[in-house]
Amino acid sequence: MTATIARPALAAGGIRQTARDSLLIGWRNLKRIPRIPELAIFAILQSIMFVLLFAYVFGGAIPIPGGGDYKAFLMPGIFAQNIVFAAGIAAIGMTDDLQKGIIDRFRSLPMARPAVLIGRTFSEVIYNAGILVVLMASGVFVGWRVNELGALVAGFGLLLLFAYAMAWVGVFLGMHVPTVEVANQAIFTVLFPITFLSNVFVPLQTLPSWLQLVAEWNPTSTLTAALREMWGNPNPEASTSLAAQEPLLVTLGWVVVIIAIFGPLSVRRYRSISR
Amino acid sequence: MSAITAEGLVKIYRTRKNEVRALDGIDLSVDEGTVLGLLGPNGAGKTTTVRILATLLRPDAGRATVAGLDVVAQAQQIRTLIGLSGQYAAVDENLTGRENLWLFGQLYQLSSAEARQRADELLDQFELTDAADRVVKTYSGGMRRRLDLGSALIGRPRLLFLDEPTTGLDPRSRLGMWDVIRDLVRAGTTLLLTTQYLEEADELADTIAVVDHGKIIARGTADELKSQVGGERIEVVVHRRDDVGRAMEVLTRDCEGDVTLDEHTRRITVPARGGAQTLVQVVRHLDELSVPIDDIGLRRPTLDDVFLSLTGHAAEESGTESGDRGKAA
Numbered sequence: 001m002t003a004t005i006a007r008p009a010l011a012a013g014g015i016r017q018t019a020r021d022s023l024l025i026g027w028r029n030l031k032r033i034p035r036i037p038e039l040a041i042f043a044i045l046q047s048i049m050f051v052l053l054f055a056y057v058f059g060g061a062i063p064i065p066g067g068g069d070y071k072a073f074l075m076p077g078i079f080a081q082n083i084v085f086a087a088g089i090a091a092i093g094m095t096d097d098l099q100k101g102i103i104d105r106f107r108s109l110p111m112a113r114p115a116v117l118i119g120r121t122f123s124e125v126i127y128n129a130g131i132l133v134v135l136m137a138s139g140v141f142v143g144w145r146v147n148e149l150g151a152l153v154a155g156f157g158l159l160l161l162f163a164y165a166m167a168w169v170g171v172f173l174g175m176h177v178p179t180v181e182v183a184n185q186a187i188f189t190v191l192f193p194i195t196f197l198s199n200v201f202v203p204l205q206t207l208p209s210w211l212q213l214v215a216e217w218n219p220t221s222t223l224t225a226a227l228r229e230m231w232g233n234p235n236p237e238a239s240t241s242l243a244a245q246e247p248l249l250v251t252l253g254w255v256v257v258i259i260a261i262f263g264p265l266s267v268r269r270y271r272s273i274s275r
Numbered sequence: 276m277s278a279i280t281a282e283g284l285v286k287i288y289r290t291r292k293n294e295v296r297a298l299d300g301i302d303l304s305v306d307e308g309t310v311l312g313l314l315g316p317n318g319a320g321k322t323t324t325v326r327i328l329a330t331l332l333r334p335d336a337g338r339a340t341v342a343g344l345d346v347v348a349q350a351q352q353i354r355t356l357i358g359l360s361g362q363y364a365a366v367d368e369n370l371t372g373r374e375n376l377w378l379f380g381q382l383y384q385l386s387s388a389e390a391r392q393r394a395d396e397l398l399d400q401f402e403l404t405d406a407a408d409r410v411v412k413t414y415s416g417g418m419r420r421r422l423d424l425g426s427a428l429i430g431r432p433r434l435l436f437l438d439e440p441t442t443g444l445d446p447r448s449r450l451g452m453w454d455v456i457r458d459l460v461r462a463g464t465t466l467l468l469t470t471q472y473l474e475e476a477d478e479l480a481d482t483i484a485v486v487d488h489g490k491i492i493a494r495g496t497a498d499e500l501k502s503q504v505g506g507e508r509i510e511v512v513v514h515r516r517d518d519v520g521r522a523m524e525v526l527t528r529d530c531e532g533d534v535t536l537d538e539h540t541r542r543i544t545v546p547a548r549g550g551a552q553t554l555v556q557v558v559r560h561l562d563e564l565s566v567p568i569d570d571i572g573l574r575r576p577t578l579d580d581v582f583l584s585l586t587g588h589a590a591e592e593s594g595t596e597s598g599d600r601g602k603a604a
Contacts, residue, residue: 100365104326108354110384
């Protein structure tokens with residue numbers, strides 16, 4: 001008890017300290033996965049359920065304009081849908097930490113201020129990478145194929161980049177709801193339409209033209225279209241809009257816009273929380 | 276030298292319909308190496324005060340310093356000197372006890388090796404060594420609270436804030452917690468402690484400040500407060516309603532002060548300066564008159580008595596404090 005510990009250096013921030021503290025927070029968030037395996041298991045089961053339901057129940061009833069296999073059409077959309085829901089997982093994690101008082105503990109420590117948020121968003125990316133691997137394996141099982149390995153890696157990277165952006169949306173949402181239950185409701189209400197008002201399950205040609213435009217610019221759709229294009233999966237373009245013609249570019253634009261909006265907003269909210 | 280000072284702290288919580296003045300001008304001063312007990316009912320403003328001093332909350336008015344540093348302008352420096360343990364054990368349920376301490380130690384900017392060594396020491400000190408590698412979810416309430424206190428001590432803070440450290444604990448765990456806190460104080464830690472229990476403040480604090488509705492309404496040592504309340508009382512419950520008159524005569528004769536009667540329960544209360552001696556006398560005289568009694572005893576003043584005498588109302592809950600938890604979410 002008498003040994004002296006060097007006084008911690010004044011923790012004003014600094015890139016090294018921010019990186020170290022963020023890693024620690026990320027480690028702590030990821031530890032949760034093996035300790036509550038049910039969370040990941042149900043997340044995966046839910047996605048596989050979507051694959052099976054749409055591939056075998058609706059698949060036959062949904063023709064792809066220009067031809068092509070519905071399952072090959074569906075899988076990139078399922079991956080995209082999962083990544084959009086990454087926001088939900090980040091939000092619930094954030095709300096849970098706030099509710100349990102852990103955030104108070106963090107805020108009373110001389111740690112780098114943004115580390116809680118950076119650690120949270122990065123751990124979501126790693127978590128999603130794991131889920132994606134399992135989903136891709138199940139995709140191969142139902143007959144989804146990619147024409148080259150380089151494209152697969154690039155698509156995987158794009159999905160994770162998008163997951164990172166969505167995690168910031170989630171962190172922001174998570175700090176604005178009082179309880180985990182409300183977080184669950186809010187996410188369902190916000191994210192469900194975002195994933196369904198898109199080209200994930202149906203070709204956009206079937207939509208009324210005004211809705212087609214909205215759905216086409218929906219980031220879920222641009223991400224899905226970009227993946228289909230990269231991987232050589234059926235990608236029926238509904239129009240000649242920029243979103244339909246250059247989905248990869250528009251998706252990268254979305255990533256930048258989302259982070260540029262929700263990053264600073266989240267940091268500001270975290271600073272002022274409960275003040 | 277004052278380790279903690281506060282002048283005119285005001286905190287207002289606004290909701291859509293109304294605003295609650297959680298703090299309405301709190302002044303405090305805690306000398307280095309001493310213990311201040313903030314005593315008050317739920318919603319009095321105890322937690323809000325601690326949260327401001329621990330840099331979690333900004334005051335709307337007034338200023339406060341911790342170790343001479345301003346709680347708003349020099350918050351990050353203050354965080355290197357303090358430890359905070361709240362009424363809700365803020366530890367990670369999905370990590371083990373050891374992992375929790377290691378994580379908080381590292382975030383306190385100790386090196387990994389230092390944090391590991393410090394975690395071992397604390398696990399030992401708080402008798403958690405056997406449970407160290409179990410996930411916290413499996414801990415009892417008392418164990419969680421000890422781990423939470425251990426987490427607050429990870430960086431050997433000079434100043435410690437404990438917000439209701441024993442609320443919700445069983446009597447045995449409470450006594451254990453008191454021992455731990457006393458050891459810390461003996462080692463020279465300055466402590467600000469909040470509690471709803473007069474007994475706890477009495478046991479642990481050098482000075483007590485009584486808080487109600489966001490204001491400090493009295494301060495002094497435990498003895499000073501108790502004498503303000505009027506010290507011990509004798510309470511008698513007579514068996515037959517007919518005996519009430521005779522019993523009150525005895526009590527008026529043997530004790531000094533106002534005799535009060537609760538008609539409904541046949542309970543007679545009177546201040547007893549002479550303590551146990553007076554009690555013996557009262558029992559003898561009632562016995563000589565053959566007045567059968569259901570209950571008799573010496574009652575020490577409680578938080579309720581302190582409040583009753585200071586404010587004229589009992590220490591009932593008003594719910595502001597739970598409001599500011601909600602705000603944190």
